[in-house]
Amino acid sequence: MQIYIIVGSVREGRIAIKVARWVSSAIAGYGYAGIQPEIVDLKEWNLPFFAGAHPPATGIYDQPKQQQWADKIAQADAIIFISPEYNHGYSPALKNALDYIGKEWAGKPAAYIGYGATNGSRSIDQIRQVATQLGLVDSNAVLEIRDIFSRNSAEQFEPNSFDEKGLQAALKKLIKYAR
Template sequence: MTRIGIILGSTRPNRNGEQVARWVLDQAQQRDDAEFELIDLRDYPLPHLDEAVTPSRGEYQNEHTKQWAAKIAQFDGYIFVTPEYNHSTSGVLKNAIDYLYAEWNNKAAGFVSYGGVGGARAAEHLRLIAGELQIADVRQQVTFSLMTDFENYQTLQPKPFHEMTMKVLLDQLIAWSGALAPLRPKATLTRA
């Protein structure tokens, strides 16, 4: 069965991202054509990239990198839940992405973003990063506006149309994740 990781890309106190990620997980779990798991970056407290060798070589030395690599390697695709900070994604998400290379390759990704303009600029930056990592990003995107989808900028209250948008994103993501499967190694990637 296709496995999709929902990566919560914020670790801030009082983050809105946890509500968004749980909404994504709730929507996804209504399906029976894939398995979904929430991956909270708080559970993987990676320091600023501290590997001596470029991630593309896969020669991970640090235990925190090996644990992160093992988790990410388990999935066929990802949904990145990202805030928009200063017209881009969060530093913690970018750092977590930068730690790895092969574990991301030949997989698919969708983006769910939130912010002043729905986090659209953060997702656009993630699309550029995905291309370099050989991640195929799907067209559909879910964007939550802090002004219209959150009460008092804090409590997620998504408009009903977001459910249909999320369904399309999941349809595309699961299809692309399956289509890319022949390009991935048969064994789960692990790095020593």
């Protein structure tokens, strides 16, 4: 089973990539048989602001990068979205990535990890609304990371016991839906 961990921040000094690396290694460490995590970094994808001639819901992708993104997302069995909270919402890079394509999202179970103001709860709420409209299956797998800025100055994400338990619970739900 292929689980994509989508890094929803492209800013310099971002924490989302650290969280994604932690999630990926944690999945391997928890010993889930047949689960293959892959980090999908929006910074590396560098999707230009969507300006296609056709609405993505039509499935007509007239931009090469749009078709590449569609092909990539089509390969996932489940998705974990990681996003900071920006002004009570989620990152514009993630919004653009969601809006870039249509049918490739449908039917895939999703989990959500947020951090920032209110522990990322408002960004997660908004992502879930858009994801549901796109046809992603809400597995109710959520992790809100608390106090991330005051305890995460190292090169790697420093989870606490709450983070570890929360991730295990979220993965259990996500995998249940994906199977």
